Amino acid sequence: MHHLHYITAMAESVDLSSLAFVRLPAKTLASSDRLLCSIKQTEKRTFPTNEAFDFDSELKKRTTVLHCVYRKQKDGPELCGYAVYIRSKLVTRIHKVCVVERFHGQGIGKWMVDMVLKELKKAAAGSVDLWVDAGRIPARRLYEACGFKEVQVVRDYYSPGRNGIRMQMNLVVEAWDTDAEGGDHTVRMHPLDLHQRYLAVPWLDHGRGYVQLADVLRTC
Numbered sequence: 001m002h003h004l005h006y007i008t009a010m011a012e013s014v015d016l017s018s019l020a021f022v023r024l025p026a027k028t029l030a031s032s033d034r035l036l037c038s039i040k041q042t043e044k045r046t047f048p049t050n051e052a053f054d055f056d057s058e059l060k061k062r063t064t065v066l067h068c069v070y071r072k073q074k075d076g077p078e079l080c081g082y083a084v085y086i087r088s089k090l091v092t093r094i095h096k097v098c099v100v101e102r103f104h105g106q107g108i109g110k111w112m113v114d115m116v117l118k119e120l121k122k123a124a125a126g127s128v129d130l131w132v133d134a135g136r137i138p139a140r141r142l143y144e145a146c147g148f149k150e151v152q153v154v155r156d157y158y159s160p161g162r163n164g165i166r167m168q169m170n171l172v173v174e175a176w177d178t179d180a181e182g183g184d185h186t187v188r189m190h191p192l193d194l195h196q197r198y199l200a201v202p203w204l205d206h207g208r209g210y211v212q213l214a215d216v217l218r219t220c
């Protein structure tokens, strides 16, 4: 009996390459309503009532965007997680990130937030932020792993004793670059791409480009 309990309580293993990422509601996806229904149930199970997102009214707003991650099963798609962001001109706010509990700790949250950031990059969003309860350590670690930095702490933000942390990242930064011939030009790209691209270029070890790019990387 004890053994059986252990097996059912274990996280179910998921192959990340089998996951699908889709914006909801999706007219072209037959199971869109079913996924939305699972999202509402998961929301109720995961968050206190006063923090639960009201999908019915919020999704009517043009600026509210919901994406979900699902895996294909024989009897149709199965929800793995979802994320909501609110777009505005200056800053996009990630409002909700949630992974279905039995799928925690397998990289689905990270995969999903990376997909959201990719979407936002395509949509030319400049800056993204979010608020997180200081006590939600897994969420804070996840956001850090995705490139967010803690920029503000507000005491009792959620309720007495529950502090809020605002985390932020710039999706596009502008930097001066010096090419191999010594000519200057401007590059605009995602901070993580900038980091990856320029750490791999040996001639940046000496020359003006290195110093300027390093400055930009520090401010991201």
Ligand SMILES: CC(C)(COP(=O)(O)OP(=O)(O)OC[C@H]1O[C@@H](n2cnc3c(N)ncnc32)[C@H](O)[C@@H]1OP(=O)(O)O)[C@@H](O)C(=O)NCCC(=O)NCCS
Residues within 6 Å of the ligand: 046, 095, 096, 097, 098, 099, 100, 103, 104, 105, 106, 107, 108, 109, 110, 111, 132, 136, 137, 138, 139, 141, 142, 143, 145
């Ligand atoms: C936060 C949450 C979305 C993480 O999803 P997940 O799929 O389990 O996370 P991942 O497996 O992708 O982990 C990504 C990173 O997050 C961090 N992380 C995840 N779970 C963690 C835990 N239990 N403890 C510490 N760090 C954790 C790690 O840094 C991890 O990277 P690593 O595995 O390379 O160390 C999930 O725990 C969740 O839905 N929690 C409930 C809802 C919630 O708190 N949402 C956020 C506030 S709106």
